[in-house]
Amino acid sequence: MATIAAMTSSSVPTPLSSSNSGHRRHRRPMGVAMASLGGKAASLGLEIVEGDGGLPKVCLSSDHGSKTEIYLYGACVTSWQVSSGKDLLFVRPDAVFNGKKPISGGIPHCFPQFGPGPMQQHGFARNMNWSIAASDEIEGDPSVTLELKDDSYSHSMWDFYFKALYKVTLHSKSLSTVLTITNMDKKPFSFSSALHTYFRASAADASVKGLKGCKTLNKDPDPSNPLEGEEEREVITFPGFVDCVYLGAPKELQLDNGLGDILTIQNMNWPDAVLWNPHLQMESCYKDFVCVENAQIGKVHLEPEQSWVAEQLISII
Numbered sequence: 001m002a003t004i005a006a007m008t009s010s011s012v013p014t015p016l017s018s019s020n021s022g023h024r025r026h027r028r029p030m031g032v033a034m035a036s037l038g039g040k041a042a043s044l045g046l047e048i049v050e051g052d053g054g055l056p057k058v059c060l061s062s063d064h065g066s067k068t069e070i071y072l073y074g075a076c077v078t079s080w081q082v083s084s085g086k087d088l089l090f091v092r093p094d095a096v097f098n099g100k101k102p103i104s105g106g107i108p109h110c111f112p113q114f115g116p117g118p119m120q121q122h123g124f125a126r127n128m129n130w131s132i133a134a135s136d137e138i139e140g141d142p143s144v145t146l147e148l149k150d151d152s153y154s155h156s157m158w159d160f161y162f163k164a165l166y167k168v169t170l171h172s173k174s175l176s177t178v179l180t181i182t183n184m185d186k187k188p189f190s191f192s193s194a195l196h197t198y199f200r201a202s203a204a205d206a207s208v209k210g211l212k213g214c215k216t217l218n219k220d221p222d223p224s225n226p227l228e229g230e231e232e233r234e235v236i237t238f239p240g241f242v243d244c245v246y247l248g249a250p251k252e253l254q255l256d257n258g259l260g261d262i263l264t265i266q267n268m269n270w271p272d273a274v275l276w277n278p279h280l281q282m283e284s285c286y287k288d289f290v291c292v293e294n295a296q297i298g299k300v301h302l303e304p305e306q307s308w309v310a311e312q313l314i315s316i317i
């Protein structure tokens with residue numbers, strides 16, 4: 001199964017996003033912006049507004065004209081607009097913003113469980129409220145770090161003390177998301193995870209490159225009994241229902257969204273990938289998106305005080 005990757009927080013690997021080093025750093029105190037959730041609070045490239053359903057949403061805008069939006073509920077990135085104004089992410093028309101059900105679209109978290117299992121499908125991180133821990137700006141590229149800590153709700157499903165930090169950084173042509181999980185407990189724990197990214201696409205014309213040779217667990221036709229196999233195609237398309245796990249995926253995939261855009265999906269320490277399109281199970285919208293997910297299907301095992309860090313960097317060519 002997947003590589004087990006644990007590291008202490010002092011050995012965080014080099015980030016994928018290039019502008020994180022060697023530049024002048026403008027660190028911005030968060031106090032003012034965070035204090036006024038009721039109205040609009042703007043501070044350089046960061047603003048907090050009431051989003052759909054009155055849920056708080058962080059809006060980042062870069063000096064290059066790109067924008068992104070992140071709901072505190074589920075730490076869900078729901079929009080990533082490049083400078084042309086195109087939004088490369090997709091939120092399903094049936095998504096609800098009621099703070100009770102996960103937001104279906106954008107980049108939902110799957111943590112501490114990917115897929116079905118002892119707890120609810122894809123775990124609880126996508127339906128808990130995260131808080132703002134920090135914000136930053138480097139050379140016009142804003143970032144925000146959201147934090148999730150265990151509470152009685154998480155303990156009812158997964159009885160561990162943990163901390164999750166999620167740093168979202170907006171660049172001119174890319175979006176970096178770094179997830180750090182730390183074991184705050186006195187006992188070890190294990191988890192699986194994924195970033196369940198919904199890309200706006202013309203599913204019939206979309207394709208993914210980079211997965212040839214990977215071991216597959218194909219949930220088509222029977223999701224409860226995935227078929228083991230090996231991917232033989234250079235170019236994977238979405239002609240119908242697709243739900244497949246790729247074990248040992250490479251550090252970079254390429255997505256042609258069928259709408260005239262080529263995206264790269266790079267990762268650091270996400271060892272697996274998942275492709276998903278529900279086809280006729282979601283008749284109203286399946287034509288308009290594909291999910292390409294960076295995943296950690298095998299369990300990560302963390303001893304007390306250990307952290308696990310993984311980054312996804314999606315870029316438009």
Ligand SMILES: O=P(O)(O)OC[C@H]1O[C@@H](O)[C@H](O)[C@@H](O)[C@@H]1O
Pocket residue numbers: 115121122196219223243244274276293
């Ligand atoms: O509807 P949910 O819970 O967001 O899950 C959507 C899909 O998520 C994918 O990651 C899974 O591989 C699918 O099996 C699942 O159906």
